[in-house]
Amino acid sequence: MDDLALAIRMAGIRKSFSGNVVLNEVDFGLRRGEVHVLAGGNGAGKSTLMKILQGVYSLDAGRIEIDGRDVVLHSIHEARQAGIGMVFQEFSLIPTLSVAKNVFLGTERLARSHLLDDASSVTRTREIFADMGVDIDPNMPMSKLGTAYWQLTEIAKALAQNAKVLILDEPTASLAKHEVELLFALVGRLAASGISIIYISHRMDEIFRIADRITVLRDGNRVLTAPLSELSPADVVEAIVGRKVDGTLQWRERTVDRSGAPLLEVRALSAGRRVQDVSFVAHAGEIIGLAGLMGSGRTELARCLFGIDPIDSGTVHIHGKQIELRSSADAIAVGIALIPEDRRVQGLVLQHSVRDNLLITQLKGLRRGPLLNDRKGSATAAKLIQQLSVKTASPNLAVGRLSGGNQQKVVIGKWLGTDPEILIMDEPTAGVDIGTKSEIIERIRDLADAGKVVVVISSELPELLAVSDRIVVLRSGSIEREFERHEIENEHTLQLAIQGVSS
Ligand SMILES: Nc1ncnc2c1ncn2[C@@H]1O[C@H](COP(=O)(O)OP(=O)(O)OP(=O)(O)O)[C@@H](O)[C@H]1O
């Protein structure tokens, strides 16, 4: 290929962490104005490659060219100067500061003046958002805004620094459908204006929609670079997983005995403005999918059931007995567990080991005398690591060292290990790779088969359709419809119900 057309060329990139080879002679070329997807399983090396391009990590061997010139990037600052902007998988924004302050945080504008030139950064932020076609008030504190707006603010921040290359690491992991559309339109416009975009994603549908080309990494090796027009989804999945697999998640009809009393019964629950008169029941062994748009009250309902948000009226019953839910301690005491949606507060202790993070929720069961039963603990941790294929050099590695998707698996493993009677999972597979998605669905079925109730909230409809026995659709805080899974013909039917269009 004509190298002059390349905005970025990375050649022969090698990187190891304590003897562990994470990138092995990786080549990567990014053309001007293209959207190039970087794909691969959890821990394949995507973020590491991008952190090298971002000046966060040094490379052990290899070369980087930007616009045809050799560069050595010693720091984020140098990479930024060279025109590389990154939207981090874990956000780099400060919640207590305003949007505008975040957009100009750590940039030259501030460094040069020492004083925050508030007026000009607000004006400039407003211009950038206008260009992006996004409506955000630059004076809002970050903490008041939802995840989608954090994402967009990160992009604005990169654009404020005149990025020519934009790296988006799983940008849609926690976005609702209409926000995804907003982001896609923005990506299209940016690419058309000549900005080159590297897009990391685990979602097959969006890879094919958005990208011109794809590069797949597997265990630190580049295994594929090609235009997407020449590939089928099955080709991509095969490159990622390393063998032929059926990329689609399959629904398996399960039989649930609903003759007896329900395990969980929610009666006319209202809380704040987001949960209005919600009633549903779940029998032991049942998997309930909660569908709805962002803001439809799914997360709020989950938070009520876990005792985080106060209940205004209505009752919750377990095995027919009314329970009090004044705190999450109340919820845990009656066997309810929640895997929350927000990674930032998911409660991993990053500097602690994978093993300790997995066991933290079940110390009681493992305690023998004053000391943790070491052998039993290690066996439990090892089993969870294996079940969820957590990619870690050792159970003793600090969890903060794992890739994003593998951290997510530890969060899930942590709660699976507690053996709750009712497990609520809010967007459980966001950021998890295709191979592991089906494993997580298997674990959910195992729990249900063991007589638990599992409530799954997911914006990914294929996943929701694969896992649920019954789907409850929420809209503006109320139940819009309830489906037996077999009543739903396809994704489109469910999509219409979610949008509030009756079929
Ligand atoms: N600072 C670090 N120290 C030790 N190991 C690391 C460090 N950063 C990454 N790794 C390891 O490098 C490997 C690749 O991680 P990376 O974050 O690049 O994966 P990824 O492809 O981005 O995965 P995901 O899809 O889960 O985000 C993983 O095995 C990870 O544990």
Ligand SMILES: [Mg+2]
């Ligand atoms: Mg990553």
